[in-house]
Amino acid sequence: MIGVVPRTADHDSRRAQITAGVRDLALSSGLGAVTIAGTARAAGISVGLVQHYYDSKESLLADTLGRLLSGIEARVDRAIALAERDHARIEHMLGAGLLELLPLSPAHRDETYLRHAFAGLALDNPTLAEHQLAFDRRLRDRITQAVRNGMECGEVTPETDSLLEGEAALALTQGLAMRLLFDRDDSARSRARAAIATRMASVFVGPCARESR
Amino acid sequence: MIGVVPRTADHDSRRAQITAGVRDLALSSGLGAVTIAGTARAAGISVGLVQHYYDSKESLLADTLGRLLSGIEARVDRAIALAERDHARIEHMLGAGLLELLPLSPAHRDETYLRHAFAGLALDNPTLAEHQLAFDRRLRDRITQAVRNGMECGEVTPETDSLLEGEAALALTQGLAMRLLFDRDDSARSRARAAIATRMASVFVGPCARESR
DNA sequence: AGAATAACCATATGGTCATATTGTTATGAT
DNA sequence: ATCATAACAATATGACCATATGGTTATTCT
Missing domain, CATH: 1.10.357.10 (Tetracycline Repressor, domain 2)
Structure with a gap:
């Protein structure tokens, strides 16, 4: 009853993927143009997933x-x-x-x-x-x-x-x-x-x- | 009929006043927090006047x-x-x-x-x-x-x-x-x-x- | 005096964004 | 097998902001 564990993900590599999105975006459009939505797009994931890994x-x-x-x-x-x-x-x-x-x-x-x-x-x-x-x-x-x-x-x-x-x-x-x-x-x-x-x-x-x- | 001139203002000193507003705001809240409305407030004038002196x-x-x-x-x-x-x-x-x-x-x-x-x-x-x-x-x-x-x-x-x-x-x-x-x-x-x-x-x-x- | 116009103001508008909300999906332990 | 839950997604929300719009006011020249 206690301790049921659902699917897992490699947090570190996900974060690496997301931050790579930030880098790519910043390099192509400027760091000032980096947004959560843009980062998600650049990383090929949803906005919600970015939020899942970063609280702000x-x-x-x-x-x-x-x-x-x-x-x-x-x-x-x-x-x-x-x-x-x-x-x-x-x-x-x-x-x-x-x-x-x-x-x-x-x-x-x-x-x-x-x-x-x-x-x-x-x-x-x-x-x-x-x-x-x-x-x-x-x-x-x-x-x-x-x-x-x-x-x-x-x-x-x-x-x-x-x-x-x-x-x-x-x-x-x-x-x-x-x-x-x-x-x-x-x-x-x-x-x-x-x-x-x-x-x-x-x-x-x-x-x-x-x-x- | 042609050549009627309305009231004038010292453009340079107005611009100095407005940019001083930018500086004050930037120093108190960070350059990233500078907005047109904030600048107008800091300079003691209206948003419209800032627009009158700067087109962007x-x-x-x-x-x-x-x-x-x-x-x-x-x-x-x-x-x-x-x-x-x-x-x-x-x-x-x-x-x-x-x-x-x-x-x-x-x-x-x-x-x-x-x-x-x-x-x-x-x-x-x-x-x-x-x-x-x-x-x-x-x-x-x-x-x-x-x-x-x-x-x-x-x-x-x-x-x-x-x-x-x-x-x-x-x-x-x-x-x-x-x-x-x-x-x-x-x-x-x-x-x-x-x-x-x-x-x-x-x-x-x-x-x-x-x-x- | 009064016409013309710069100086100046208040508010509307449309877009953008961070974040909140409400889901659905997949998987590991039982 | 199925339940609990992390992983993941779509959309809603509310705030903010640059700029647009439609004024009013004051001043100078005639």
Whole structure:
């Protein structure tokens, strides 16, 4: 009598499907044009099912942002891991990670657009702001740690303020990313690359003496 | 019979009044909550009058953004002019200008919030994007010119890529500004100051040999 | 004085949207 | 087999909003 269980569904993959609908819609019509009905259409399901999985539009957007940021983080980590095989220098690993945050390819452009469009919403929405802040902190801490590793291995001078450098490097990268969203010029793109490379070179000034990481 | 002229109004001051309504509303309720009716209420006039001066909400927002950006530009110029009296060093003039773009005081915070909230809208709106892009270019060119002045006077080494430095300095500043909107911590604020000062110091490395400007 | 018209206002209109409501369907445990 | 219930769908509801419409008021030129 107690404990009769009806059919089940894979909640996580459903939510992934629905948030993918939000992403597709946002990329084609702008984040401001995202509606529940439009999301349902994009995901190929009914409005009611979206409501079944999200109790409000806000929670839907929050989940979409969370998944977006996780994806970006994973991609940054993957790029760093990849660079780790090719270069011993921490400078290059970190640079590769930061380049992942710039809209230099169509796919990256999509992600960057979404990230900054959500940042706009987050200015008016504490839940989204919390996601953004936590994401930025995690990225910053990764950079900071890379700088510290650089200090241990001799690439970075011991007087360097690693926290300051972490915050500056992230701010520079995100400022460049925002700019490239508006200025689609090729030259702007290469200047952005150069700006990051220059920055890395000015922090990582010495040769790497021992194993990194 | 021809040429009868009825009462006149100061269009510019009316528009200033109306856009001030937009600003007030955006600051108290978020830019996303700005409506024509709300704007009229905030400005103390009727909906119809707002319509009389703006043929669409979009043109209202565009004018609001234009006035906002002009105001910021004027403030940056004022800060530079002020610093010019105190310091001969271009480094300090430029630094003072860039600090105006950070949300370090309540008034600056309001302006920075509006600027970045509008940037979010601009991602979906070509008219607003044009304003943003032009504003950024003007700021960047100001910085670039300051760096060139620094090269003439010996503060900056001749190998410096002034355009690159201009873009990097602006991106850093705006990235920091965005970050401070989310992280209201005192320490974050002082790190942002330090990050800009450090950056300036790394570009302006020599003593100033002759007159600046 | 009064005609012409900009300045200004109140309300109507039509559409959109988030959410509520009221279903139907399928499936797992008994 | 069938019941309980999650999964899913269609439509209703009510609020909000940009804009349209149809005014009134005030002022300037003749």
